[in-house]
Structure formats: structure tokens, C-alpha cells
Amino acid sequence: MLSLFGKKLSGKTIFNFLTLVLSVGLLAYFCLSENGLTSLSQHVHEFKIGWLVLGFLCMLCDLFLDTCLIFLFTKSVSRTYTFNRAFKVCMVGHLYSAVTPFQSGGQPMQIYVMSKQDIDPGKATSTLVQKFFIYQTGITLYSLFAIIFQTSYFKSTLNSVMWWLALVGFAAQVFVAVLLLVFSFNQRITHKILTAVSKLLFRLHLMKNYETTLESWEKQLAVFHESNKSLYQDKKLLVKSYLLTFLQLTSLFVVSYCIYRAFDIGNASPINMIFSQAFVTMVSSLVPLPGAAGASEGSFYIFFSSFFTAGTLKSAILLWRIITYYAVILISAPFSRIAKKM
Numbered sequence: 001m002l003s004l005f006g007k008k009l010s011g012k013t014i015f016n017f018l019t020l021v022l023s024v025g026l027l028a029y030f031c032l033s034e035n036g037l038t039s040l041s042q043h044v045h046e047f048k049i050g051w052l053v054l055g056f057l058c059m060l061c062d063l064f065l066d067t068c069l070i071f072l073f074t075k076s077v078s079r080t081y082t083f084n085r086a087f088k089v090c091m092v093g094h095l096y097s098a099v100t101p102f103q104s105g106g107q108p109m110q111i112y113v114m115s116k117q118d119i120d121p122g123k124a125t126s127t128l129v130q131k132f133f134i135y136q137t138g139i140t141l142y143s144l145f146a147i148i149f150q151t152s153y154f155k156s157t158l159n160s161v162m163w164w165l166a167l168v169g170f171a172a173q174v175f176v177a178v179l180l181l182v183f184s185f186n187q188r189i190t191h192k193i194l195t196a197v198s199k200l201l202f203r204l205h206l207m208k209n210y211e212t213t214l215e216s217w218e219k220q221l222a223v224f225h226e227s228n229k230s231l232y233q234d235k236k237l238l239v240k241s242y243l244l245t246f247l248q249l250t251s252l253f254v255v256s257y258c259i260y261r262a263f264d265i266g267n268a269s270p271i272n273m274i275f276s277q278a279f280v281t282m283v284s285s286l287v288p289l290p291g292a293a294g295a296s297e298g299s300f301y302i303f304f305s306s307f308f309t310a311g312t313l314k315s316a317i318l319l320w321r322i323i324t325y326y327a328v329i330l331i332s333a334p335f336s337r338i339a340k341k342m
Contacts, residue, residue, distance in 0.1 A: 073128075096109040133180045140174055
């Protein structure tokens with residue numbers, strides 16, 4: 001513990017403060033440094049604003065499709081569930097994912113909000129894990145296509161370290177997908193994990209009633225596995241969810257291409273840029289900081305330096321982060337009141 005003005009500061013508070021300083025520092029750097037946003041403002045008359053608007057609309061499309069997926073999955077367990085409720089859950093999830101390490105705060109808050117919407121916590125957990133599994137396998141397949149069809153291109157434009165780092169990111173995506181698959185269908189292994197976690201929490205004095213809590217978890221787990229069985233037996237739902245996820249990922253990945261076209265500096269392949277964005281996502285996902293601060297900007301700089309000119313790259317990074325990160329926080333911030341009121 002450290003103290004400031006007589007008050008103790010926890011490690012979490014210090015971590016959040018340092019992350020905020022890093023994020024603000026990076027934002028200021030890309031705004032004020034040479035060839036940054038200040039430089040861009042001097043050449044705004046050469047800028048094709050229509051492409052930038054399209055990039056922003058693609059981000060909104062990502063939020064819309066995410067809402068559609070939440071609605072689709074939850075509707076399968078609650079016939080009275082509405083799109084408006086799904087939208088609120090989506091916004092809360094995006095907000096808390098953006099401000100927590102590894103995006104870890106999004107789903108717990110979504111489960112909390114859904115429970116207040118009269119969705120059983122076990123079913124809420126099941127639907128969100130199912131959605132995340134579809135997303136995880138979807139982005140893994142996306143990345144696999146990038147590796148298979150664009151290997152020669154990326155090897156020619158990236159140094160060996162970044163290429164292997166991208167492959168590590170891909171391996172991490174595969175690992176998470178397999179882990180989710182085991183957790184979703186193997187009750188025996190899941191039971192052992194829950195038992196071990198509850199024992200650890202009890203020994204650390206973070207859990208008071210070990211047996212009662214474990215029994216409650218077991219009941220929720222039974223609902224969770226039952227919901228999973230019904231989902232994966234619904235082939236139509238699976239096809240719809242994968243199609244929506246593919247469109248969602250594409251709409252988010254194409255934002256960088258829209259920014260590129262806004263600068264009007266060339267005619268690079270949209271496929272190469274979309275797959276490059278998939279690699280940026282893979283690499284930045286390895287960093288636990290909220291919003292992958294630093295890693296997102298750095299990986300974008302490396303993977304897109306061959307597309308943008310030296311005079312436009314910094315501005316492109318800033319515009320990309322504003323559209324895909326800061327704007328999402330601003331849009332979803334008002335929905336933090338929903339989680340507090342419920």
C-alpha cells in the first residue's frame with residue numbers, strides 16, 4: 001500500500017491511475033507530435049470526410065450487430081426478451097470491457113444487468129458464454145484465413161519478431177476457444193475447476209459459506225450446461241450467429257481501410273488491410289491493459305506502416321483509436337447509470 005495525503009492507495013487504484021496516464025499521454029502524443037492531428041488539421045481540405053463518416057458508421061454497425069447477437073441468444077431462452085433490453089446490455093458490456101484489463105469487466109456486468117431484467121443468472125451466463133464462444137471461434141477462423149492466404153504478404157512486410165508475435169496471438173485465440181469449448185460441455189472438468197476455485201477463495205477468506213456457495217454454483221452450472229445443449233442443437237441459430245459475427249468483425253476491421261481512403265494516398269487492397277487489422281487485434285489481445293493501451297497503437301503502427309505515408313500514419317492511428325475506442329466509451333458511458341440503478 002502507498003499513501004497520498006494521508007490516504008492509502010491500493011494496487012488497483014495505482015494501476016488504474018497509471019493506465020489513465022498512459023492513455024491520455026498517448027492521446028496527447030498523437031495529437032501534438034509532428035505529423036499528428038495538428039498537422040492533419042492544416043491539410044483538412046485534402047481530406048475525404050465521407051470515408052471517415054463511413055468508418056464511424058462501421059463502428060456503429062459493430063454495436064448494432066453485437067446487440068443483434070445478444071438479442072438472438074437471449075431470445076432463445078426468454079421469448080419475451082426485447083431488442084431494447086439487449087441494446088442496454090450491449091452498451092454496458094462495451095463500456096466495462098473498454099475500461100477493464102483483458103476486457104474482463106464487460107461480461108460480469110452484462111450478467112448482472114440481465115439478471116435485473118428477470119433472466120436467470122445461469123441462463124444469462126450461458127447465453128453470454130455462447131456468444132463469446134461464437135465470437136472467439138469466429139475471430140480465430142478469421143485469423144486462420146489471414147495466416148493461410150496472406151502469409152507471403154505479411155512475411156515480406158513484417159520483421160520475424162512481429163510475425164511470430166502474431167502467431168502467438170493466434171495461438172492464444174485458439175487456446176481460449178478450446179478452453180471455452182471444454183468449459184461449455186465437460187461438466188466433470190468444470191465441476192473440478194469450480195471446486196478448486198471455491199476452496200481457494202475460502203482459504204483466502206474471500207468466501208464465507210463454502211458449501212452453500214458451491215451448491216449455488218452447481219445449480220447455476222446445471223442450467224448453464226442445459227442451455228448449451230439446446231443451443232448447439234439449433235443449427236439455424238448457429239448459422240445465424242456465425243454469419244452475424246463475421247459481419248460484425250468485418251465492419252470493425254474495415255474502419256482502418258475507411259481511414260486510409262479518407263487520406264486519398266493510394267489504392268491498397270482492402271483484403272490486405274482487413275487481414276492486417278485482424279493481426280492487430282490478435283497482437284493487442286495479449287496485453288492486459290484496458291483498451292490494450294500502447295499495444296493497440298504500436299501494433300497498428302507496425303502492421304499499417306506499409307499502407308500509410310510517414311506524414312499520415314500517426315494521424316491514422318489517432319483517428320482509428322478515436323472511432324473504435326474513445327467514441328465507443330463516449331456512446332456507452334451514459335449506460336453506466338443502468339448498472340447502478342438496477
